[in-house]
Amino acid sequence: MVPATASKRIPVVDYLVIEGEPHLEANACVACGALYFDRRNACARCGKLEFTRKTLATTGSLRSYTIIHRAAPNVPVPYVSSVIELDGGGVVKANLVAAGTDPEKIELGMKVALTTFPCGHDEEGTEAVAFGFVPA
Amino acid sequence: MSDSVWIIGTSMTKFGRYPDKDTVDLASEAALGALDDAGTTMADMGVLAVGCLLEASAMLGQRLQKQIGQSGVAVYNVANACATGATAVRTALLAIKAGEADLGLAVGVEQMGKAGLLGPAGQARSKPAGYTPSGRYGSVMAVEGILGTGLMPGVFAQAGMEYASRHSGVGFEQFAKVAEKNHAHSTLNPLAQYQKAFSLEQVMGAEMVAYPNTLLMCCPTGDGAAAVVLCSGAKLKSLGLDVRRRAVKVSASVLTSDPYVESDTAQPDVSTLTKMAAAQAYEAAGVGPADLDLVELHDCFATAELIHYENLSLCEAGGAGDFIDRRGPWRDGQTPVNVSGGLISKGHPIGATGVANLYEVATHLRGEAGDRQIDGARVGLAHVIGLGSACAVHVLERAAS
Ligand SMILES: [Zn+2]
Numbered sequence: 001m002v003p004a005t006a007s008k009r010i011p012v013v014d015y016l017v018i019e020g021e022p023h024l025e026a027n028a029c030v031a032c033g034a035l036y037f038d039r040r041n042a043c044a045r046c047g048k049l050e051f052t053r054k055t056l057a058t059t060g061s062l063r064s065y066t067i068i069h070r071a072a073p074n075v076p077v078p079y080v081s082s083v084i085e086l087d088g089g090g091v092v093k094a095n096l097v098a099a100g101t102d103p104e105k106i107e108l109g110m111k112v113a114l115t116t117f118p119c120g121h122d123e124e125g126t127e128a129v130a131f132g133f134v135p136a
Numbered sequence: 137m138s139d140s141v142w143i144i145g146t147s148m149t150k151f152g153r154y155p156d157k158d159t160v161d162l163a164s165e166a167a168l169g170a171l172d173d174a175g176t177t178m179a180d181m182g183v184l185a186v187g188c189l190l191e192a193s194a195m196l197g198q199r200l201q202k203q204i205g206q207s208g209v210a211v212y213n214v215a216n217a218c219a220t221g222a223t224a225v226r227t228a229l230l231a232i233k234a235g236e237a238d239l240g241l242a243v244g245v246e247q248m249g250k251a252g253l254l255g256p257a258g259q260a261r262s263k264p265a266g267y268t269p270s271g272r273y274g275s276v277m278a279v280e281g282i283l284g285t286g287l288m289p290g291v292f293a294q295a296g297m298e299y300a301s302r303h304s305g306v307g308f309e310q311f312a313k314v315a316e317k318n319h320a321h322s323t324l325n326p327l328a329q330y331q332k333a334f335s336l337e338q339v340m341g342a343e344m345v346a347y348p349n350t351l352l353m354c355c356p357t358g359d360g361a362a363a364v365v366l367c368s369g370a371k372l373k374s375l376g377l378d379v380r381r382r383a384v385k386v387s388a389s390v391l392t393s394d395p396y397v398e399s400d401t402a403q404p405d406v407s408t409l410t411k412m413a414a415a416q417a418y419e420a421a422g423v424g425p426a427d428l429d430l431v432e433l434h435d436c437f438a439t440a441e442l443i444h445y446e447n448l449s450l451c452e453a454g455g456a457g458d459f460i461d462r463r464g465p466w467r468d469g470q471t472p473v474n475v476s477g478g479l480i481s482k483g484h485p486i487g488a489t490g491v492a493n494l495y496e497v498a499t500h501l502r503g504e505a506g507d508r509q510i511d512g513a514r515v516g517l518a519h520v521i522g523l524g525s526a527c528a529v530h531v532l533e534r535a536a537s
Contacts, residue, residue: 065297066285095281122266
């Protein structure tokens with residue numbers, strides 16, 4: 001559903017790519033393969049300086065989670081924060097969405113897949129897009 | 137170079153809320169108490185290290201000196217997250233080890249007031265004007281709550297749940313039992329911020345903060361201070377019999393930071409650097425986990441304490457759930473853990489914590505812990521971790537008598 005006034009979209013962080021099939025990208029150390037989501041000065045693992053962009057898998061497994069009931073004002077609760085181990089490498093933190101907030105129904109180790117959702121608009125009408133994970 | 141370093145004096149304020157005092161008042165009370173306990177004064181101190189997270193950039197050490205004694209010696213203002221106090225102790229210890237001083241004073245203090253469980257990061261999201269990617273992640277807004285949580289209750293909950301995912305027999309109930317124990321222990325400690333026992337049902341039924349941590353499984357914010365007077369082995373020989381008899385040996389003092397692990401991209405790993413610190417400390421002290429008569433460890437959240445049972449080798453690999461189930465860390469168990477009440481109930485004025493747990497261990501080793509005394513305690517371990525991360529482990533031993 002694209003509005004008539006072709007509004008712009010922007011990823012909430014620069015390691016999320018929303019063009020085409022949404023996915024995450026990492027800075028990969030050319031020497032040792034260590035992955036990072038932030039801008040790098042050097043590799044924390046091996047100290048080398050050269051990096052390349054690497055496309056990460058959109059599937060993974062639930063390594064850990066917590067259900068947040070007390071949060072900053074304006075953050076809707078409860079919500080599930082999770083640590084996801086991506087297939088083929090990379091560990092990322094994101095919300096686990098569409099899985100409910102009942103700990104009895106959230107299974108550690110379960111398979112998950114990347115999803116995106118709007119997380120705000122600025123005054124110019126640009127939509128910010130975030131990522132999360134859903135049970136696969 | 138000094139061959140050994142000893143604690144010859146120690147003191148702490150009761151932890152709690154002191155709206156009518158300032159940070160220097162609290163630091164002075166602990167510092168003067170420790171100096172008096174050691175039978176010495178500021179004039180004898182060759183080095184002063186003061187740990188305080190919120191005021192380390194405000195010359196707190198010198199402001200303390202100006203109240204209790206100015207002598208021109210080196211002063212270090214130390215900040216290292218929740219390892220701030222322990223790092224201050226280690227700073228004074230290093231000066232003694234290096235031979236720059238025979239006697240040193242380390243003070244940890246914090247005045248947090250009612251900062252709230254989430255701290256300054258728990259503020260409302262600001263309203264978006266125009267989205268411009270900024271910072272190292274090119275983010276267009278604060279992402280707390282959008283891309284998971286980075287606040288302490290959630291981070292330590294996720295650390296605990298990761299352990300639960302890898303080991304059977306660990307769940308909400310095991311984590312809650314940790315808090316049940318620490319609240320029970322605190323009833324014997326008059327210096328604890330809270331001294332109230334809660335049943336397991338009450339712990340599990342309290343307001344949920346970040347599953348599996350309920351409010352009774354989270355440390356409170358608060359105010360307080362603690363101090364130790366350190367002494368070189370050579371200097372100790374020249375001191376009086378009563379000082380020597382009550383002296384406690386610092387058999388190991390270790391500080392680590394996180395080595396690279398793949399999951400750093402999601403959140404700090406609080407286990408690896410703790411395991412490293414423990415291994416180095418046991419090696420340096422020439423003792424093993426089985427030798428420990430008591431442990432004060434960093435239970436900022438109940439989930440944290442449980443995983444540190446394994447990180448400090450107090451239980452077998454994967455055995456932390458079983459360890460708490462069979463009451464191993466209770467004061468009458470295999471290895472008493474947090475007999476002070478721990479951060480969960482004794483309180484956690486950040487800069488004071490790493491000094492206060494040395495106070496606790498040293499007081500037991502001296503046989504002066506009153507109602508909560510662990511009888512015949514000879515060896516104890518104190519552990520703190522500051523997220524980001526810094527981990528300090530100290531091993532203390534009673535003087536051979
Ligand atoms: Zn590298």
